[in-house]
Every structure is written in structure tokens, then in C-alpha cells.
Amino acid sequence: MTAQMKLGAFLWATGHHIAAWRHPKVHVTAGIDIDHYIQLARTAEAAKFDMIFCEDAAGLREANVGIASQTSRSIGFEPISLLSALAVQTSRIGLVSTASTSYNEPYGLARTFLSLDHLSGGRAGWNLVTSASPIEAANFGSTGLKLHADRYERAREFAEVVTGLWHGKSSGHDGQSFSVRDPLDLPRSPQGAPVMVQAGASDVGRDLAARTADVVFTAAQTFEEAKAFYDDLKGRLAAYGREPDDIKIMPGVSPVVAETETEAREKHEELQALIPDDVGVALLSSYLSISDLWRYPIDGPLPELPESEGMKSRQALVVEQSRRDGLSIRQLARHFAGARGHWRIVGTPAQVADELQSRFEGGAADGFNVMPSYFPGELDAFATLVVPELQRRGLFRRDYEGRTLRDHLGLKRPA
Amino acid sequence: MDNGATMHLAVSPVPDTSPGTGLEFNRLASFVQRAEAAKLDMVLLADAAPTSGGESANKPMPFESTTLLAALATVTNGIGLVAAASTMAHQPYNLGRRVASLDIISHGRAGWNATMAQVPREAANFSRPEGFSADDFRRRSEEYIGIVQGLWRGWDRDALLFDKSGGRFHDPEKMHLLDHKGEFFSVRGPLNVARSPQDTPVLVLSGLSEPDLDIAARAADVILLESGPIEGANLRYDNLKRRIAACGRDPDSVKVLTNISLAADGRLTAAADRLEEQFHAKSCDGFNIQLPAQLPVIDEFADLVVPELRRRGLFRENYRGTTLRSHLGLVGGGEQ
Numbered sequence: 160m161t162a163q164m165k166l167g168a169f170l171w172a173t174g175h176h177i178a179a180w181r182h183p184k185v186h187v188t189a190g191i192d193i194d195h196y197i198q199l200a201r202t203a204e205a206a207k208f209d210m211i212f213c214e215d216a217a218g219l220r221e222a223n224v225g226i227a228s229q230t231s232r233s234i235g236f237e238p239i240s241l242l243s244a245l246a247v248q249t250s251r252i253g254l255v256s257t258a259s260t261s262y263n264e265p266y267g268l269a270r271t272f273l274s275l276d277h278l279s280g281g282r283a284g285w286n287l288v289t290s291a292s293p294i295e296a297a298n299f300g301s302t303g304l305k306l307h308a309d310r311y312e313r314a315r316e317f318a319e320v321v322t323g324l325w326h327g328k329s330s331g332h333d334g335q336s337f338s339v340r341d342p343l344d345l346p347r348s349p350q351g352a353p354v355m356v357q358a359g360a361s362d363v364g365r366d367l368a369a370r371t372a373d374v375v376f377t378a379a380q381t382f383e384e385a386k387a388f389y390d391d392l393k394g395r396l397a398a399y400g401r402e403p404d405d406i407k408i409m410p411g412v413s414p415v416v417a418e419t420e421t422e423a424r425e426k427h428e429e430l431q432a433l434i435p436d437d438v439g440v441a442l443l444s445s446y447l448s449i450s451d452l453w454r455y456p457i458d459g460p461l462p463e464l465p466e467s468e469g470m471k472s473r474q475a476l477v478v479e480q481s482r483r484d485g486l487s488i489r490q491l492a493r494h495f496a497g498a499r500g501h502w503r504i505v506g507t508p509a510q511v512a513d514e515l516q517s518r519f520e521g522g523a524a525d526g527f528n529v530m531p532s533y534f535p536g537e538l539d540a541f542a543t544l545v546v547p548e549l550q551r552r553g554l555f556r557r558d559y560e561g562r563t564l565r566d567h568l569g570l571k572r573p574a
Numbered sequence: 575m576d577n578g579a580t581m582h583l584a585v586s587p588v589p590d591t592s593p594g595t596g597l598e599f600n601r602l603a604s605f606v607q608r609a610e611a612a613k614l615d616m617v618l619l620a621d622a623a624p625t626s627g628g629e630s631a632n633k634p635m636p637f638e639s640t641t642l643l644a645a646l647a648t649v650t651n652g653i654g655l656v657a658a659a660s661t662m663a664h665q666p667y668n669l670g671r672r673v674a675s676l677d678i679i680s681h682g683r684a685g686w687n688a689t690m691a692q693v694p695r696e697a698a699n700f701s702r703p704e705g706f707s708a709d710d711f712r713r714r715s716e717e718y719i720g721i722v723q724g725l726w727r728g729w730d731r732d733a734l735l736f737d738k739s740g741g742r743f744h745d746p747e748k749m750h751l752l753d754h755k756g757e758f759f760s761v762r763g764p765l766n767v768a769r770s771p772q773d774t775p776v777l778v779l780s781g782l783s784e785p786d787l788d789i790a791a792r793a794a795d796v797i798l799l800e801s802g803p804i805e806g807a808n809l810r811y812d813n814l815k816r817r818i819a820a821c822g823r824d825p826d827s828v829k830v831l832t833n834i835s836l837a838a839d840g841r842l843t844a845a846a847d848r849l850e851e852q853f854h855a856k857s858c859d860g861f862n863i864q865l866p867a868q869l870p871v872i873d874e875f876a877d878l879v880v881p882e883l884r885r886r887g888l889f890r891e892n893y894r895g896t897t898l899r900s901h902l903g904l905v906g907g908g909e910q
């Protein structure tokens with residue numbers, strides 16, 4: 160059998176489009192409705208997705224309360240509790256939650272994910288992030304965000320301790336940031352160890368991923384960007400004694416799909432019409448680590464930006480896109496509001512499948528993290544329209560081959 | 575009872591210590607469902623982290639308590655679920671947020687059990703090998719608890735508007751920063767989780783030494799005491815209720831429960847007598863029954879002891895509402 164693509168279902172309350180919550184077909188209380196999430200998880204499992212994926216931030220997403228109140232992003236479930244609930248309401252799909260190395264301790268986090276792994280029978284994964292937001296920092300006693308390099312140094316040590324604990328390493332750890340005495344007091348994982356996912360694509364981020372990650376989640380607009388990232392990361396593995404296939408690279412993709420192209424475009428326009436300009440600009444500026452983008456003429460170009468200490472990789476992506484396509488701040492903001500810089504495809508099931516196939520077969524991705532524009536509609540559309548098309552082409556599984564998340568992803572079981 | 579007051583009943587499943595019997599989720603879920611069918615107020619979930627500090631510790635739960643609570647919340651719909659979680663293992667923002675989220679998942683049935691006792695092994699695994707002095711730990715615990723409770727109040731009940739056409743998801747006036755800057759923590763808030771269906775999750779405090787009692791009187795919804803000799807127990811209870819009143823709180827707004835361990839051999843009918851005797855001596859508002867996590871044991875408790883308590887008018891027939899606060903007769907959640 161030829162290789163098949165891996166698919167994640169990135170769940171997020173009302174949807175990934177910033178204005179999704181205003182869409183008439185969207186369940187507006189999604190962020191506080193566990194039954195809604197159980198339904199989404201079952202839809203994704205019925206469609207044989209490899210995993211459910213949840214992002215995270217330990218704080219509000221937007222500093223300006225006036226802007227925040229015009230989005231649905233200020234409230235939602237904490238993802239580890241959410242996935243623990245979903246673990247016993249599903250039986251096969253993988254469950255990946257984001258958690259920060261900046262605001263946790265490795266012993267506690269290793270234990271919590273191992274517990275989720277036991278509750279789910281070996282389907283848990285941890286998406287390692289280093290937290291780029293000063294709003295989060297203020298909830299943890301910091302007066303400001305720690306420097307990018309320092310966050311990654313802490314993350315490296317953190318990951319080393321967590322994997323050591325999961326692999327049953329019994330001796331203690333006494334390092335720069337952490338000290339741990341005992342082994343974990345839970346039995347070994349049903350899948351050897353929970354899956355390590357990483358989101359973070361700067362140079363140091365890629366090195367850390369090459370060292371520790373099983374799956375990498377990334378954002379890319381064009382085929383060339385995706386391919387360059389893919390080749391670069393796979394190329395770094397040998398230095399850590401790993402094979403290219405030991406890591407699955409899964410860029411985000413946010414499809415708007417309908418039976419006809421016209422219908423898909425209309426759906427997309429309907430969502431775009433719901434974005435207030437100030438909300439769009441605020442979202443873009445938070446990812447660029449610039450607080451006063453609104454001072455610049457909205458129909459003018461993006462100004463020169465100081466290098467980010469937050470998300471270096473996303474800043475670079477936006478700057479590159481603005482140059483390449485000659486977009487104004489307004490145009491960039493409206494584009495960014497669709498999926499925060501991730502790849503968007505608007506079209507028919509065959510068109511979406513074509514695009515995914517060409518990135519997959521062109522060696523730019525091992526699979527995709529699917530980011531539905533709004534819920535439940537666009538997840539249903541992907542599950543019922545695109546998945547069968549991918550299956551017909553032999554690009555995606557018709558049934559789960561195993562029980563654990565490592566089985567689904569075709570990852571080795573750690574010794 | 576003369577004034578119609580009945581006892582509160584919680585249960586703590588104690589892991590089986592016999593070798594080779596892991597406590598898998600389904601067995602634990604059946605245990606909790608049985609406790610729910612008997613209408614017990616709540617289940618207290620111990621955390622797996624070793625709490626006895628010794629090498630002879632009980633075989634631990636194979637699950638971390640907050641993840642376990644979330645899973646149990648989806649397979650039950652009445653019983654309260656309280657997870658033990660330590661102030662060493664989590665940052666206050668993260669813990670406050672986890673429990674707030676659990677409360678929404680369980681539709682208002684969640685609580686947090688914080689122990690006031692410092693566990694040296696925890697300190698050693700959480701980059702604090704030297705731990706804290708007893709006094710520092712006490713001040714830190716009180717500050718921590720205050721932050722968590724403050725975060726739980728960050729959103730007003732009617733803050734969420736869900737106004738699609740007006741583009742107003744929430745009312746900006748009804749979200750409040752905490753802006754806490756204290757001796758051990760500084761936390762800006764608010765939580766990025768909505769307000770609890772029962773206003774705030776229930777706070778259970780345990781592991782109290784004498785100097786901790788005032789903190790408990792100020793902050794707790796439920797105080798868990800170790801069982802002692804019945805003589806003097808009512809004095810301890812009166813003393814605690816006086817301290818609660820001295821903090822300007824209604825003495826009845828804090829429930830004092832006594833831990834009782836019932837043996838697995840089967841003489842559970844005698845237990846009703848023991849509970850009645852202690853309750854009538856006015857030594858507590860109810861009990862936390864520590865039972866081996868085995869179905870025959872909880873079945874026996876539910877089939878023999880609980881009906882006997884009901885016959886004697888000591889325990890209610892049914893839940894009065896849907897939230898843990900309503901089971902405990904505490905204000906909150908708009909149900910009183």
C-alpha cells in the first residue's frame with residue numbers, strides 16, 4: 160500500500176474563522192457546551208481522522224476588551240479537561256492537547272498527559288508550545304514575555320524531563336530550570352509514551368522538533384513554503400539519529416467546501432462579510448507582535464516590523480505574503496481572519512482533494528491539520544464530502560488500522 | 575431530626591491494595607454511578623501523587639484527579655465530583671482554569687479539594703527540593719486559594735450576550751481583571767473560561783492543622799476533618815462554626831464533614847448506628863465515607879446503610895437540585 164495522509168481535526172468552539180460565531184448556522188454557545196464537542200469528536204472519529212487537536216492559551220487572546228468582546232475567543236474549555244471528557248466518549252480517535260512549557264512543571268504535565276493516555280487507552284498526545292503572548296505572561300507573575308531563546312531553552316529541558324518520565328527513567332533530574340526526584344507514579348503508557356507534537360517553526364523551534372517531536376504542526380501558505388519547511392525539518396533529523404519517517408509534518412489547512420465552486424465562494428464571502436475591520440486588524444497585530452498596527456493607514460502597506468520575540472515564524476509568514484501578493488493591511492487582515500495565516504482552500508470536494516493531494520504527493524506534507532471555518536457545518540462538509548473523495552483516491556484510510564494514536568500515525572513504539 | 579436537617583454524605587474510593595488489580599476506568603465509573611444512584615452528595619477523588627510520603631503508600635489511583643473528574647463527569651449526571659489537586663503541582667491560574675472548565679463540563683457539579691498539608695515528595699518533584707517552611711506554606715496556600723476563588727468570579731453571570739447581529743459576544747463591562755499582586759504570586763486574570771453554572775466550584779479544604787482552621791473558616795465551602803474520639807468532637811465542631819461566624823459568614827454556609835473509614839468485610843449495618851451517633855452528638859454536618867473501590871462494597875453501602883439512614887430520617891431521598899452546591903445546601907447557582 161502506498162502511503163496515506165494523516166488528518167487531524169482541529170476543534171475550536173465556533174470555528175477557526177474569526178467571525179464564525181456570527182454565522183447564522185453556527186451554534187453560538189459552542190464554547191461552553193460539552194455535548195457540542197462530543198458530537199464533533201464523534202463526527203471526526205466516524206470519518207477516521209487520526210486525531211482531534213486543541214490549541215491553548217492560558218489567558219485572554221486579545222488585550223483590548225472592546226475588541227475581545229466582539230469575538231468568541233475569550234471563553235472556552237481548558238483543553239486537557241475537554242479531551243479527558245472526550246476520551247471516554249470516543250474509542251479510537253487520537254486526542255492531542257496543547258500545553259505550554261513556559262507555565263507548567265514537567266512532572267505535573269507528564270503525569271496529566273499520561274493519565275489522559277490511560278483514560279483513552281493510548282490515544283493521547285501533547286502539543287508542546289512555548290507561549291508567545293504577553294497576556295499569558297501576566298497571569299504567571301512575569302512582568303513581560305521571556306525572550307524567544309530563553310523560552311526555547313526551558314522548553315528543551317522540559318521536553319527532556321517529560322520524555323524521560325514517560326519512558327520510565329528512574330533517576331532524578333537536577334537541571335537549569337527544573338528538578339525532579341521520583342519516577343512517575345502511574346503505570347507505563349498503553350502506547351509506550353504519549354505522542355509528542357510541536358508547534359513552533361523558527362530555527363530553534365525546528366531544532367527542538369527534530370530532537371523530540373513525533374508530529375509537527377505548522378502554518379504555510381504556498382507549496383514552496385510548505386516544501387521548504389518540510390525538507391528543512393526532515394533534513395535536521397539525521398543529526399539526532401532519527402529517520403525522516405519518524406516525524407509527521409502536518410500543516411494547517413482551512414477549507415470552505417461545497418458541492419459547487421459557486422456555492423463554496425458564496426459561503427466564503429458570507430463569512431468574510433461578518434468581520435469587523437478593527438477585529439481583523441487586531442488579530443493580525445497580535446500575531447505580528449505589534450500593538451499599534453491600527454495607527455497605520457488601513458489601505459496602505461504593512462510597515463517595517465521589529466523582529467518578533469513572540470511568534471517569529473508567523474511574523475515571517477505574514478511579511479512574506481504581504482510582499483509577494485502586494486496586499487494592504489486591510490487585505491492582509493481579512494485574509495488572516497480566515498485561519499490565522501494557515502492555508503485556505505475554497506472549492507468543491509474534488510478541488511480540495513486535488514490541492515491536498517498535490518502537497519502530499521509533492522513532498523510538502525505528511526498530512527494536514529484540518530481547521531474548519533465554522534462548526535459543525537464545515538467539519539461535517541469535510542467529513543462527508545472531502546474524506547470520501549480522498550478515500551476513493553486511496554489517499555486516506557477507510558478504517559483505523561490499530562487502537563492507539565501511534566498506530567494511526569504509523570509511529571514506532573518507544574522502547 | 576427535630577429541625578429536619580439531614581446529613582451530607584460523600585464517598586472516597588480507596589484504591590484496592592491487592593497486587594495486580596489495577597483500577598481501570600470502567601470499574602471506577604460503575605462505583606461512582608452506584609454512589610449516584612444512592613444520591614450521595616459527592617465523590618472525592620484523591621490524586622495519585624503519593625500523599626503519605628512513605629514507601630508503604632497505598633497503591634495509587636492510576637489516574638490524575640482532574641482528568642479523571644472530566645471523564646467521570648460525562649458518565650454521570652447528578653453526583654458532585656471533587657478532585658484533589660495540589661498547590662505545588664499547578665500554578666493558580668492553570669488550576670483555577672482547569673476546575674472552572676470541569677465545572678462547565680459537569681454542569682455545575684465540580685469541586686476542588688486543596689490540602690493544607692505540605693507534601694515533601696511533591697516539593698521534590700516540582701523543582702522545590704527545599705520546600706517551604708510551615709508558615710510560608712500556609713501564607714502561600716491562603717494566597718493561592720484567594721487567587722483561584724477570585725478568578726472564578728471574573729465573569730458576571732450575565733456577561734455573555736451571544737448577540738450575532740450586533741457583533742457583541744460578551745459585555746465588556748461584565749468581565750473583571752483580578753490584578754492580584756501578592757507575596758508569592760501575581761496574576762492579572764480574568765480566566766478564559768466562562769462563569770460556573772453554580773457561580774463558583776465548591777472548595778473543599780482538608781489536611782488542616784490548628785493554625786489552618788481560620789483560613790478554612792474564611793474560604794472553604796466544605797471542611798474535611800479526620801475522625802477522632804466522639805468525646806470532644808462536638809466541641810471541635812462548635813469551635814469551628816464559631817470561627818466561621820467570626821469571619822462574618824453564616825455558620826451554615828460551610829459544611830463540616832468527618833472522614834470515616836468503613837471496613838470491607840461485610841458489618842456495614844452497624845455503620846448506620848455509628849453515623850447516627852456521631853451526627854446526633856453534633857460533631858459534624860455529615861461524613862466522607864472512605865470505601866475500598868470495589869463494586870460489592872459500594873453496593874452494600876448503598877443497599878444496606880443508605881436506606882437505613884433514610885428510614886431514620888437522617889438522609890434525604892433525592893437530590894434537591896442539579897448542582898453540587900444545591901446538594902450541599904450552599905448558596906450559588908441560582909437554585910436556592
Ligand SMILES: Cc1cc2nc3c(=O)[nH]c(=O)nc-3n(C[C@H](O)[C@H](O)[C@@H](O)COP(=O)(O)O)c2cc1C
Pocket residue numbers: 213214215216257259287288289290291307358359360361362363364365376377378468469470471472473
Ligand atoms: C502552527 C503553530 C501553532 C501554534 N499554536 C500555539 C498554541 O496553540 N498556543 C500557544 O501558546 N502557542 C502556539 N504556537 C506558538 C509557539 O509555540 C511559540 O510560542 C512561538 O514562540 C512561536 O514559535 P516559533 O517562533 O518557533 O514559531 C504555535 C505556533 C505555530 C507555528
